[in-house]
Amino acid sequence: MIETFTALLFTHTLTDFAFQSDRMAHRKAKREITAFASHLAILLGLSAVALLQFSTGFLIALALVFASHLLIDFAKSFAPPTLKSFVFDQAAHLIAYAFIAAWFSDLWAQALWSDHKWIPGVYALIAGSFITVRAGGFAIERLLTNSGFGQESASAPAGGELIGLLERSLIFILILANQPSAIGFLIVAKVWRFDALSKSDTQLKSEYVIIGTLASFGWALAASYATLALLGHLPPLGILPVPD
Template identity: 60%
Template sequence: MIETFTALICAHVLADFALQSNAMVAGKARRDMPVFATHLAILIALSALALLQFSAAFLAALILVGLSHFLIDIAKTFAPKNRALMAFITDQGAHLIATAAIAAAFPGLFANALWAGQSWLPGTLALISGGIVTIRAGGFAVGLLMARFDDKAPPEGLPEGGRLIGQLERGVIFLLVLAGQPGAIGFLIAAKSILRFEAVSKDGANPKSEYVIIGTLASFGWALGGAYATLALMTHLAPLGILPSAN
């Protein structure tokens, strides 16, 4: 079951956070059915590729993947605009539960897939999923959290600079946790604090200091959660031989 779940969750993560443009997100918010159809086609194609085989269970699972994803995404469009972060978290939680339920209903799908003999594949899919959730999805979550404080944001620097910094710091944290060196994250916090000090200390701008602190802690917290969730998933899969031993 866990291999099937990993394959399906990787397809979901790629469809939602790697292959979905801002224009598609906006179109789904307007309940534009052609946009929904395009998004679902990408998801189903990725799910089919991950579990490629010819069986009735395979077709049934793909139908459930598409149907559940569509219903959850449609439900999200009715969420209040001022509850965007809660809608995002609830939406992704519902997708996670639906994916787990489908994997539980068809636990042997990956074992019968064309790629079943590749023992390294589930672990690789878990790494890909964890990296995207930590780095890419984390950016959306932190952005939604900080949207209410936009008027207190620090002065603009490089275009998209803050977004890129957040992605890089979450990527570094993800790698440090997987490498068994979480203690080094403290040095990352110290370095960012020093580099940000001048930007947030001018003119006694305390609200801007708080803005940076909240954003940084949220970003670091998301990255730690994503990294340790990835490690937890990988403990149930065949080892890749590239991560330090849990012992």
């Protein structure tokens, strides 16, 4: 079951956070049929490749993936773009995939790639990295915008967004490398940057940086440890250190 869930999570994260452009997301929010069709075609294509096999159960599972994703995304299009709607949307997808994986628990065992025991671990690593880095960016953006920092978010330099991506990427790597203490160096660097900003910018900008930093670090730590927990239930990849 866990391998099937991991494969579905992998295809979902790539569909939502790698192959979905801002334009496609905007068109989906306006409930344009072509946008939904393109999005779901990508999802089904990735799911078919990740779990490739020739069985009736596979076709039923794909149909359930299609239907659940369509219903959840369609329902989301009626909600405002807030952090709450983003989290509920992603949680609903995870719950749907968990039910599908439980119902078709042997789906991965029948896949053409099932003899390669390392593949689910790679799926988990890729999914975890996108959830940590890319999804984290969307979550932080919504948090700041909905917390009264809309103008600050709009005027923030692109460098701030890039710094957020890099720091979440480094946290993900450090946690998986079993070097969480090294995150302290990132904190020192952020404190130094904040000190420089506080001397030259407004109080509002300083609060914006503090909230964004704490939220970014918190998201990255939670997603990274969740990835480690998922990897702990999969066949070992043999490339990651054993946690103390």
